[in-house]
Amino acid sequence: MPELPEVELVKRELKTVENLTIEAVKVSDKVIEGHNAGKLTIVKEPVDIFIENTKNMDILSLGRRGKYLYFILQNDRHVQYLIGHLGMSGAFFHLNSLDEIVEYNFKVHWHVIFYLSDGSMLVYADIRRFGELRTIDKLGDFLPVVRMAPEYDSIEAKEYFLRAVKHSGNISKTIKAVLMDSTVVTGVGNIYAAESLYAAKILPTRKAGNISLKRLETLFQAIIDVFELSLAQGGSTISDYRSSTGGSGEMQNKFQVYQRKTCPEGHDITTKVIAGRNTFYCTKCQR
Numbered sequence: 001m002p003e004l005p006e007v008e009l010v011k012r013e014l015k016t017v018e019n020l021t022i023e024a025v026k027v028s029d030k031v032i033e034g035h036n037a038g039k040l041t042i043v044k045e046p047v048d049i050f051i052e053n054t055k056n057m058d059i060l061s062l063g064r065r066g067k068y069l070y071f072i073l074q075n076d077r078h079v080q081y082l083i084g085h086l087g088m089s090g091a092f093f094h095l096n097s098l099d100e101i102v103e104y105n106f107k108v109h110w111h112v113i114f115y116l117s118d119g120s121m122l123v124y125a126d127i128r129r130f131g132e133l134r135t136i137d138k139l140g141d142f143l144p145v146v147r148m149a150p151e152y153d154s155i156e157a158k159e160y161f162l163r164a165v166k167h168s169g170n171i172s173k174t175i176k177a178v179l180m181d182s183t184v185v186t187g188v189g190n191i192y193a194a195e196s197l198y199a200a201k202i203l204p205t206r207k208a209g210n211i212s213l214k215r216l217e218t219l220f221q222a223i224i225d226v227f228e229l230s231l232a233q234g235g236s237t238i239s240d241y242r243s244s245t246g247g248s249g250e251m252q253n254k255f256q257v258y259q260r261k262t263c264p265e266g267h268d269i270t271t272k273v274i275a276g277r278n279t280f281y282c283t284k285c286q287r
């Protein structure tokens with residue numbers, strides 16, 4: 001699943017759609033079938049409303065909040081947000097034809113195509129269809145964003161994090177589970193939880209309430225460092241993640257514990273399911 005650095009990189013790559021107009025919108029048969037069966041497959045509102053809200057809109061700019069990517073759209077009457085979540089295996093492509101998508105699975109699993117004013121297309125492809133696209137009038141209308149912690153690089157993020165971890169609802173949970181909660185810190189998923197906990201030498205199994213403030217400060221800095229290293233490496237390329245242009249990042253080569261057999265000190269890595277996900281850690285380096 002793409003985490004914050006991967007979504008940020010998609011946002012940066014898709015800058016090329018800014019200032020173009022969406023002239024037409026096409027939705028796949030799978031999405032239509034899902035909607036007809038009463039499931040809001042990928043498009044989380046009636047398809048005709050989704051198309052009406054995006055067609056003939058200019059793409060002003062792109063933004064990101066946590067793992068959500070959004071496009072600010074505008075026509076001569078109003079502003080509209082198109083907000084997307086890549087789910088487990090979603091990807092955006094900006095290209096001139098579907099044939100330019102290198103990965104066969106993405107090429108056949110396109111679900112929404114926005115035809116743009118310069119003849120190019122913005123394609124949303126999703127192999128497992130856990131992704132989400134919806135239109136909203138403003139970010140403040142969308143609850144997951146309203147509840148989200150500040151962005152990791154904002155001034156108030158650290159204090160917010162320290163307070164949120166020690167919140168009564170979190171103290172008896174494992175620090176791993178708390179890290180993956182977007183109301184505590186944004187954009188940390190399974191991979192970067194493992195990597196930042198290793199960097200901070202904290203066991204993922206430790207109860208959040210039993211970790212000193214000093215160690216939590218170290219952990220918060222570790223999250224920032226891991227995110228920034230990943231951004232510099234072009235993100236992680238793990239099975240389903242592809243960048244918008246189909247390229248691949250190199251962060252997976254920098255992992256200390258995630259999907260590793262040994263840690264950098266040569267100790268055996270322990271794996272255990274925590275918070276529903278396979279967790280990698282070192283019982284000698286982390287305490």
Ligand SMILES: [Zn+2]
Nearest residue numbers: 263267282285
């Ligand atoms: Zn170790």
